[in-house]
Amino acid sequence: xxxxxxxxxxxxxxxxxxxxxxxxxxxxxxxxxxxxxxxxxxxxxxxxxxxxxxxxxxxxxxxxxxxxxxxxxxxxxxxxxxxxxxxxxxxxxxxxxxxxxxxxxxxxxxxxxxxxxxxxxxxxxxxxxxxxxxxxxxxxxxxxxxxxxxxxxxxxxxxxxxxxxxxxxxxxxxxxxxxxxxxxxxxxxxxxxxxxxxxxxxxxxxxxxxxxxxxxxxxxxxxxxxxxx
Amino acid sequence: xxxxxxxxxxxxxxxxxxxxxxxxxxxxxxxxxxxxxxxxxxxxxxxxxxxxxxxxxxxxxxxxxxxxxxxxxxxxxxxxxxxxxxxxxxxxxxxxxxxxxxxxxxxxxxxxxxxxxxxxxxxxxxxxxxxx
Numbered sequence: 001x002x003x004x005x006x007x008x009x010x011x012x013x014x015x016x017x018x019x020x021x022x023x024x025x026x027x028x029x030x031x032x033x034x035x036x037x038x039x040x041x042x043x044x045x046x047x048x049x050x051x052x053x054x055x056x057x058x059x060x061x062x063x064x065x066x067x068x069x070x071x072x073x074x075x076x077x078x079x080x081x082x083x084x085x086x087x088x089x090x091x092x093x094x095x096x097x098x099x100x101x102x103x104x105x106x107x108x109x110x111x112x113x114x115x116x117x118x119x120x121x122x123x124x125x126x127x128x129x130x131x132x133x134x135x136x137x138x139x140x141x142x143x144x145x146x147x148x149x150x151x152x153x154x155x156x157x158x159x160x161x162x163x164x165x166x167x168x169x170x171x172x173x174x175x176x177x178x179x180x181x182x183x184x185x186x187x188x189x190x191x192x193x194x195x196x197x198x199x200x201x202x203x204x205x206x207x208x209x210x211x212x213x214x215x216x217x218x219x220x221x222x223x224x225x226x227x228x229x
Numbered sequence: 230x231x232x233x234x235x236x237x238x239x240x241x242x243x244x245x246x247x248x249x250x251x252x253x254x255x256x257x258x259x260x261x262x263x264x265x266x267x268x269x270x271x272x273x274x275x276x277x278x279x280x281x282x283x284x285x286x287x288x289x290x291x292x293x294x295x296x297x298x299x300x301x302x303x304x305x306x307x308x309x310x311x312x313x314x315x316x317x318x319x320x321x322x323x324x325x326x327x328x329x330x331x332x333x334x335x336x337x338x339x340x341x342x343x344x345x346x347x348x349x350x351x352x353x354x355x356x357x358x359x360x361x
Binding site for chain 2: 059060166167168170174206214215221222225226227
């Protein structure tokens, strides 16, 4: 058994899951993986079963936070040292796990696969949101995180346990800001991400605006009142 | 607005805010759910500290007095919130139902599977004891 677990949350990813997981199995056998099928209504579960993938089949849809937590519960129960999230749509490239692994071995709690370390952000609506969240985190914690919305994050054993049992530990920027404030050491490693090839993104303009509002209120207001544990 | 109503509003909004913060602090509430209540407490505080705001809105809505407007406004907000909670509760009940059914079906499948693996003699004995 490897000491690093790749958690792949998948919701309606029938078009992508085979490509993503087959690549992991063939080219990265040094890592363990688990697919979390979050109550998909398409053929995601069927494909996983047919191919004999290691997967957790949630009978109802829990949303990203609940699905990801299931993966980390699995990691905690099976004693993994590190867990990293890779999206089921194939936008995160597994070849960067090695670099993230090296970084977290230096003694960090969280390592983010960042699109913007040492690079300028392109100017568009999505980056405006990313900049706003970055500023909010700098304002409340003093930490400089270039790519807070990146979904490719690696966590240490200590944080795996915390994510597995905690309430309000979604894999989102507001949780990062909370953890930094609680003294977690965080670092970023440059990565390149792909655009999603098949299927539709959940991020419609209205959903993006709602997400931004929620993140900003959460980072600027709510996280300041939270107590640890 | 009378001075008494203003004082009442200020006290109520501050107490509400303190209660909310305490619950959030002890992780009793999900962040999604606390956002509405924080907004609600903010509105109460704004109304009580700056009565010009509800006065102006009351004029727009055509209510007889500002106090009437505040009642109307809060009742409206709560009805909308209640509707959304009702929707959410229906979804939760459906999910629980699905989960319970899933557990029962799973357990049944596992039992059937086990029976096939058992030696024939034991299987007969077992079936007599436990009619399913």
